[in-house]
Amino acid sequence: MATLTRTPARSFSATLWDWLTTVDHKKIGILYTATAFITFGLSGIVAWLFRLQLAHPTGRLFTGDTFNQMITVHGAAMLFFFIIQAGLTGFGNFVVPLMLGARDVALPRINAFSYWAFLFSILLVIAGLFFGQLPEAGWTFYYPVSLSLGSAFYFSAILLLGISSLLGNANFVATIYNLRRRGMGLWRMPIYVWSVFAASILNLLSLAGLTAATLVTLLDVKLGISLFNPAMGGDPVLFQQFFWFYSHPTVYVMLLPYLGILVEVASTFAKKPVFGYRAMVYAQMGIVLLGLLVWAHHMFTVGESTIFQLAFAFFTALIAVPTGVKLFNILGTLWGGKLEMKTPLLWVLGFIFNFLIGGITGVMLSMVPLDYQFHDSYFVVAHFHNVLMAGSGFGAFAGLYYWFPKFFGRMYHERLGRLHFWFFLFGYLFTFLPQYALGFLGMPRRYFTYPTEVAGLLPLNQLSTFGATLFMIGGLIWAWNMIASLRSGPKAPANPWGGWTLEWLTASPPKPHNFDVRLPEHFESERPLFDWEQKGLELEEEDPARIHLPRSSYWPVLTATALFVFFLGLAGWSWPNPVMLVGALLTVVGLVGWALEHEYEHPEHALHETLTGKSHAFMGMIWFLTSEIGLFAILLAGYLYLRLSGHAVPPPERPELWLALVNTFFLVSSSFVLHFAAGDLKRGNRSSFMLGLLVAIVFGLVFLGVQSYEFVKAAHHMNWREQLWASAFFLVVGLHGLHVLIGATGLTLAYLQGVFRRILPQQPGTLEAASLYWHLVDGVWLVIVTLFYIW
């Protein structure tokens, strides 16, 4: 795709190298978007194939495990690799910095790394094929049906993807806080930026649930460490609590960015400002908050108490209100406008109609006695495709057609775009409306066959397969439109739709530095171009000497590759194995290379002023840490539950308290030493800074040494395969140990930067982020000592 759009004179290898090493948010945005949409296409084909199987109950095309692998890969790919990515990391990377008037994201190399880790996580899922098994336990991989090799690849992939998306989210939040054009207050940001902000925060707050669920299940597969195994007193339902704590909120991560896109498109094509801007922002934040309180509505059938179910039913019903506000306000934005019936707007109109049905059926699902009927039936399948495929998915296509000219500098083919829309709309209606009825008739989901004697199942399934075929045709039209337009679409002007947000100010496609002009610092609303035009503001050329861009770097892609090797080792063989060790080692090499490289040509150019006065690394790390806190909070909550309910009973001989207290001394001291060392650096006292840093690292290593000794000893008298408490102990304390190791690596990077004079008082390099991380690890340890050693 790249070669089609820019500098065709360059050789293929030069172009490839450019894309591999790029840190340009636009290129990374294109990579994300392209990967996400290609995944959508492939995974759509998989769906069509299993719809063919379902066209008749005696079909033998794909049955048993093959069928299960197909639905698992379809679900995982659509959710994790398409719908979460396209609207957030895809369009977000490309558009958000432009909308903010920035030259790049806050942490460009981290951004590149996020993309490569994302791509490799897709490859990890597929890698299972070469080991004979794709994941087959459903994208929800419930314990214990997911204890398999194929699922191990999936867990590995999710853990890698987790790293990628946390870094990506933290990057967005830091960018939005720090890099808005001066004068653009929070309440002057375009709605899409708000929605990326909200989705990022929500992901940072909730992702820990998924990490906890995958991590513990992977440890169960590989080592027999478990919190869920009923044979040793564990609780399989706890898995679901962990899993849904993330996987419900993430539904809103899959929705919010698209709501933002739809509002932008509606506003542009109705030629009106956003209707009820503030209400929209509040509704969005309301969704973030309520979204964290509804997870157990996926678990109404696991036999929890009535009061528990009602509490979650209440919040679930309530969340319809802010979601409704968003829908009404999109309608309000259209109302009274002059609607330009172009492809992007068609997707918005389709979205409103589809999402309305999805919203109504969602309210039905919140009514618990009805949920007992609909849960895990085709009704639910219809509902979530209604909101995700015909809802968010339509939003994704609205965004794709809307920004296509900006991304690639060429116009798409309007008539093919419309045709694509109509095929998808009717494809969706024919595929999924019958599925509501199928659910009523009692057809459970994830079935490769069904009884013909039950009236209605056969014709409705065939109708649904017919609809899927319409989807396929629509998909072919879309693919053709994309390829043909990229190749030979008419050149796009800077602002083909008359949009009023900043991305339409610059050329299509934008130059590497985004803006030639110096942006005014005057913002009245979320539509700066409109306001400036009204005021008759003339924009001046920016002085090229003031434009600094980050340098390309191969370290992000190398480090991501090394990490891929590590996670491949985690999934593919029993632990420990040479592959994971080599991967871990190469990752450290990558990090060292990364840390010692200058992000900008002239190091002082990295010292851009930020809007908050805090560095990007600080902002990013603070938000990243919320997720780390979440991870420990969730695992500890699980442990507390198992302990208090009498499942996890500490053995008579426990790891020694005095040893843990010695370790506490070392860790706490290291935090203080680090703090003073950072102070020394600020005062310019380099040698005492270096000494302090070294002492902190050594203390950390002492901690790890003592802990290893303790683990070896504990393994003699505690069996984590049989005792739940021992399992929880090795899990949580071990995970903390891993964090100490990572933290010590971070400090060592800072130390190396010091050795090579990469750290200066005004330019703390890795130090700031690494010390924040270190202090957090320290704080977590105090909680662990209390809960595992003292209690």
Added chain:
Amino acid sequence: MKKIGYLGLAGLLLAGLAFGHNVAIVGDSLQDREVARLLKWVLAFSVVIFGGVAGTLVYAVYRFRARPGDRELPPQFRENPRLEVSLTVIPLVIVLILFVLTAQALVKINRPIAGALGVEVTARQFWWDFKIPAEGIRLSSELVVPVGRPVEAKLTSADVIHSFWAPSLGGKTDAIPGQVTYNRFMATHPGNYYGYCAELCGPSHAQMRFRVLALDPEDYRRFVEALKAYRAPEPKTPKQARGQRLFLSRCAACHTVKGTPAAGVIGPDLSILGNRVALASGVLKNTPENLIRWIRDPEAIKPGAKMPAFKGQLTDADLEALAAYLESLKLPGFDFASLPRY
């Protein structure tokens, strides 16, 4: 054209819901009544909301299309607080009403019922085992219950998580290893009710079905007494006798047949296989041919099934003898296949 399309499809959705509603709710047990009531309310609100919003959408598209050549900007209004507040409050009121109705219904449905018939259900990959302790009987794959008496199914699983669901009798409940959950239902008409596993449990999840056979109370009593007194009939033909010998030597480690030395508990109880309406846990019609197919190669019918294949080990004559013997195992006077299917 678009308008007609939209309205037509909306009609299709509603018709689908109404159609499903009539088919799925066949009884008038407590659950059926509560679910029907909730459905009525939510469908009423849905029609109003759907009509209102979709109508507004269609009207807006019709009314506010840009006219060609019109370069003037439309009015640039940004908000309408009164409208926005009402559009927040109205949905809020609706969901609160629905929530109150939900709470009422849920409390009623989840209340344990005195005098209910207790059934112990164990789910396994990929079949269901039922015990009625009060009667002292075990039934595999096909549960027999009396009409008009509430049933309290006490569920657990021997391996992974499954979910017990007989759509025409009520909602579903998960069967979880190491835990006990309850599913309460009552059949109000005699019938052959289809049941499914509703939680992905492995390769043959789609074929882990069961039946609930609801009999009139007197038939049920007659059935229970007959089953309690039941001893497998002696083989009547040489073929059946050969089948019995084969069964006792090859199958008895896993399967039970009352009145014979076969007392395995790993697989389903086959004491009254001849009475079953279906084989392979609700998947195949109960005929000797299907039974032979099944014994010859269970994997071909249910991938992942735990039962070994006997192709290559038993000859066709052996298989026929085995089927003849198994089909002879039945309680006389019960024809479950003639029950209406739901």
